Amino acid sequence: MKRDWLFTIGIGFLIALVVMAIIGPMRYDVTKEVGAKFLPPSGAHWLGTDHLGRDVFARLCFGARMSLAIGVSVQVFTIAFGLLIGTAAGYGPKWSGNLLMRFTDAMFAFPDILLAILIMGILRSTHLTWMDSLPKVVSASLPVFGALAVVGWPSMARLIRNQVLSLKEQDFILASRALGAPHSHVVFKHILPHLWGVVLAVAMVGMALVILAEGSLSFLGIGIPPPWPSWGSMINDARSYMASYPWLLVWPCLALSLCVLALNFVGDGLRDRFDPRHAARTDP
Amino acid sequence: MRHLTWGSQSKHHNRMLRNFSLFTLALALAFGAGCSRGKFNQSSANKPDHVLVATIPPNLTKLDPAQVEDGDTIEVLNQVFEGLVAYDENNELVNNLAESWTVSPDGLTYTFKIKKGVKFHSGREMTAEDVKYSWDRAANPAVLSGTVEGYMADIVGFKECWAGKANGLSGVTVIDPYTIQVKIIAPKGYWPMYLQYPCYFVVDKNVAGMAPITSVSQMVGTGPFKMTSFTENQEVVLTRFDDYHGGKPKLESIHRLIAKDPQTRRSLYESGRADWVALERQDKAYVDSKPELAKALTTVDRAAIWYLGFGLTQNAQLRDPRVRRAFAMAINKDRIIQQGFDNINLKAEGIIPPSVPGYDPNFKGIPFDPAGAKQLFAQAGYPNGKGFNPLKLYFRGDRADAKIVAEMVAQDLDQNLGVRVDLAPTEWKALLEMRRKGELPFFHIRWSADYLDPQNFLSFMLRTGAKENSLGYSNPKFDALCDKADVLPLTQKEERFRLYREAQKIAVVDDAIWIPIYFQRDLELVRPGVEGIRRSAMGPLPHTSTDVVFSR
């Protein structure tokens, strides 16, 4: 029952975060100077202003927007691609599954951050003309999306493959096959509907990992480019001033940690619902 | 492990209790010692005299004077190698390894008398042969120098040598062991200034071969210090050269701790580990809040400018000077200096920095005028920015100051002109590659003097076909002024400066090919007790007079 409680808190926090992400940055332009710099918290600037006189609260909310957007979009990509590859590998011939396993093993052996940094090196200086037609902030965050998607999909594909493998042997699927149902029917009507619960639960935790990875890249100064705020780059900026203005550091740290915490709570809660076996193991 | 073997049970219990309390006590003591404020935050009093410990931001990028090109590495190599001439504290070019020099009336032949009794670190006396060897070596393609094309191309025979068709520079001849003669292609008044650039530094011909210097042991020069060790990411150690021709240096050794991170550098100073560190602007507020740090704060002007540049080769819209002028009018430099840089830096009106002769304090660039900018932009065909393609502003991603300027510029252009500017923080090597190919439409970068002359900022950078001009900028009027000024001898100061100043006006006001933002000014903490540091606008001079005395 405790888990339900945490699940509710997590959902509540995430909803609050989404609301903040939508309306928070409306009050001020997050890329522009709106007052003197290093202002203390006040009615006009709830969390004060940063080293360039920008509103910290608005930037924090915009950071939430960036983190959530990147987290969700990367997870959507990972799930879509993972479903494609994972189902093919799990349901298809055995060699394809083996190949995938070997590939994911190899990807696991490549340190994530190093791979992401290397990919960012390429993507950041790739400029394609169609990117100009996108909103500024979207085209600015595309490289991060690309790098994290490339790094993230193998583990999801592997998970889905394992799920498909275990589903494949279950009686109702065998029965359906025995009744002469075509493969497409089995995949779309039986396997996929049974997958989504677990996938959703894992995607929540995966999203937390993506947000952490995005934070790491931005912290190293190679994630979301300025002037767009991201929690990671806010932490990085605040580091230079933390001796004199520690609160600038504390807010993004708090926001990022709480967001990841909430996603983990929600992920755990979802897993308890959709994977009773797991729930029984961790919380009898 | 002694306390793990015990006798009887009761005895053992007592012992254990005693051990436990001893351990707790030790732990408490340790923390107590730690808590005595400032254990890691103090200047330890008993430090050795005559040892300078300073930081250096990056690793050394080169060990070979023929190859070196970045300021920090040059500063270190300056202690080890020397050229025939050098700058002094007054930013005047003075003789160093040369005793005197003369130039022929046509301005094509320079004859240098070389000081007698100058010794290499190896103990051998330096002669004109070494000078010729060093220059031949730098121009040799096997040494892989990236700088000689810019600074040696005027010497007769350089092209053949650089192409690998000749073994040496035919224009350089040794007259006798203490005289060397150089012939150059065309008269250039500022040419002797090239000789203080590292690619002209003299190396021991018995040690340095016709290949890049890749180890500390090969670094044999005539400078006041020898390099003893270099560990990447840790430190560079230099020790005194007792037979230095300018007299034995006071310092016994110099330790340069490599500390890329500004916080690390400040912390190294506060903990007393380093006595001379470079700071970043964002540390100013913190330093001001601590009296003992504020006392040690020093500002140093450097002959360098941070500017916005336009690349015209790939972006047709930027070729219209009205567009560039509108950009310049739309950017509020005062705000950048005040808000971004705490008024530390001097706003740049023109291109030539104050520490370079020829600087014009009365020069006014394009003033900030948002309404005028809008109007001009509309005249150019982009009312409210309509029809103007989004622009990418490239800058070094690892520099906090460049990021601040880029953010503010993007804000101004968006607000005042309606131009969409995307910021592109870029790795240094990628930036260089794109610049070389002329792929940067709009960028924020620094140019720092290689010699203190307006030529280095004007004809060198912006003349049609100049090696550094990858912008695709070409204005015959500008070229004519530069060409006229370039050939004048340094003695005709006023006329030269007048011509360069006119050229500067064309580049900055009429064409707005560069938008000068600010002149570089560095913040440093120098501990009281570190004395006699000599500087020129190019940076600290060799530490021949520097001394460190804490015991006084």
Add this chain to the structure above:
Amino acid sequence: MSSAVDTLIAREPSALKPIVRLIFVRLLWSVPTLVFITFLTFLIGELAPGDAATALAGEKASPEAVARLRHSLGLDQPLLVRYGRFVVNACHLDFGQSWFPPYRPVGEIVSEGMGFSQMGLLALAAVFCCAAVWVFVRFLNALKDFRAVFWFGALAVVVVFAWQIAQIAISMPQGRTGPLAIYAILLASAMGVFFGFIAGIWHGKWPDRFATTFSTLGVCIPTFVLAPVLVLIFALKLQVLPDTWVENPKEGVFWYLVLPVLILAMRPAAVITRLTRASMMDVLSQDFIRTASAKGVPFWKVMTKHAFRNSLVTVVTAIGTSFGFLLTGSFILETFFRIPGLGLKSIDAIYQGDFPVIQATVLLFAVLFILVNLLVDLILPLLDPRIRGSAA
């Protein structure tokens, strides 16, 4: 070698054959993995704009000068030729020289950054330490008072660790990836096993709540949040710990290790806590525990002898994989404190485009990852006879 293996298999066919097979199969599979990873790195290096020649030539070089440098580094050769040469050289364990001063051999840079020599010493110390703890626990077992056993055991571990760290810290450079990972995994195992153990025993009570909170926070707070916040508190506000790394400090390296090791240990400690707790609860719900309790075996004996030993499989797996991650994953921490370990070196190498170093680092990380996983899979059957049959 094969004859030795054959004799081994012949002598004890049932137990050894699957293990030997496991090793062979894994090592065989690691070859395509390594080929894939190194080729991927090459490809990325090829696609990235601005190579080492650009960085080396600098701001003032003409395209021709850059081309010459590129030629001297062999970068003008086709990708496959360069890759082929790399593979051949790598097979001879020759990774070339760094392209940047002080132009050291890559093997030297990598082993120094990883701290292999220090790791060797530390491994010795760890063996010594384990033996000492074993003797200590053995002795205390004789005391019958299990509550005391428990607390004094924990104390002994702390004392021994402190003593060891103090001993080793005096002479060797500690700011290397290997030693840091070892300290962190020791700390993390001690914390994780302890918290997980008490959480499993007092399930649902305050120790459990504490351990769960700790493990959740440990997983959720990343290094780049923890490091600046702890530095802010302990270095800038309280001023009891240093805020940056220093080589061979006068105060003794211990104080400089505290924050990095603590931060590094956080995540693995959380993971180990979580898994130990889950596994303890799993075991405690089984019949043989109830039987043992019913038989009248004292509570603490049931917990330590029966429950904990049986949950060890999960714990060891968690420790092993965490260690693998620690060896390859301290980039942010090393960058933050500027600790000259392999993480910092590899990130610097990426920025410079120092490809010999990048290649060797990636290869080493991959090899370590494979070896650690293999090692974990090899240790498991020793701990749990049930797995022994199905090892391959």
